[in-house]
Amino acid sequence: GAVVSQHPSWVICKSGTSVKIECRSLDFQATTMFWYRQFPKQSLMLMATSNEGSKATYEQGVEKDKFLINHASLTLSTLTVTSAHPEDSSFYICSATRSGYEQYFGPGTRLTVT
Amino acid sequence: SQKIEQNSEALNIQEGKTATLTCNYTNYSPAYLQWYRQDPGRGPVFLLLIRENEKEKRKERLKVTFDTTLKQSLFHITASQPADSATYLCALRYQAGTALIFGKGTTLSVSS
Numbered sequence: 001g002a003v004v005s006q007h008p009s010w011v012i013c014k015s016g017t018s019v020k021i022e023c024r025s026l027d028f029q030a031t032t033m034f035w036y037r038q039f040p041k042q043s044l045m046l047m048a049t050s051n052e053g054s055k056a057t058y059e060q061g062v063e064k065d066k067f068l069i070n071h072a073s074l075t076l077s078t079l080t081v082t083s084a085h086p087e088d089s090s091f092y093i094c095s096a097t098r099s100g101y102e103q104y105f106g107p108g109t110r111l112t113v114t
Numbered sequence: 115s116q117k118i119e120q121n122s123e124a125l126n127i128q129e130g131k132t133a134t135l136t137c138n139y140t141n142y143s144p145a146y147l148q149w150y151r152q153d154p155g156r157g158p159v160f161l162l163l164i165r166e167n168e169k170e171k172r173k174e175r176l177k178v179t180f181d182t183t184l185k186q187s188l189f190h191i192t193a194s195q196p197a198d199s200a201t202y203l204c205a206l207r208y209q210a211g212t213a214l215i216f217g218k219g220t221t222l223s224v225s226s
């Protein structure tokens with residue numbers, strides 16, 4: 001099966017600092033990676049779509065300067081939350097697709113900003 | 115904009131019964147409709163995919179139906195077990211390569 005990993009699985013940071021989350025496809029090359037955010041008892045909300053080597057496409061309402069996405073290779077995408085604030089505390093989940101049909105999800109990263 | 119509604123936030127059933135979860139959507143039908151399982155603090159795990167030209171799909175104790183006239187999908191778990199307790203998410207995809215759009219999920223609790 002296709003495996004997607006995320007690192008770290010949880011992180012606590014102070015308000016105003018930046019946090020980087022990594023998403024890797026371990027056994028396949030991902031043509032596209034997606035970043036979602038999930039608040040408690042809420043649905044997964046798509047933040048951005050990223051293709052290797054090109055700029056990410058952000059969903060309406062998601063600040064691209066705050067949530068920096070880098071998709072440097074077919075197996076790695078990173079999300080950096082810059083100048084994090086308590087309202088950015090959430091569960092961040094990445095997913096990857098290889099053929100465009102199946103979408104495989106990472107285990108998620110719990111971010112807490114104090 | 116597209117709306118996805120999963121009939122209830124929570125569903126409680128007894129072990130051995132069949133759980134039926136509903137997913138309704140507005141506007142036009144997606145190319146693919148998928149069901150995922152999500153456990154607390156974990157990412158979603160893929161269960162089943164059904165295409166718009168398919169009526170029904172089965173996998174072991176799971177069955178999914180897709181009615182594009184009603185704009186509805188039903189997800190059944192037969193002979194349910196306590197280990198089936200989790201949140202089940204309905205997700206739509208309109209074309210290959212685009213992101214899945216998720217419903218809020220239904221949290222299933224199976225009691226022994």
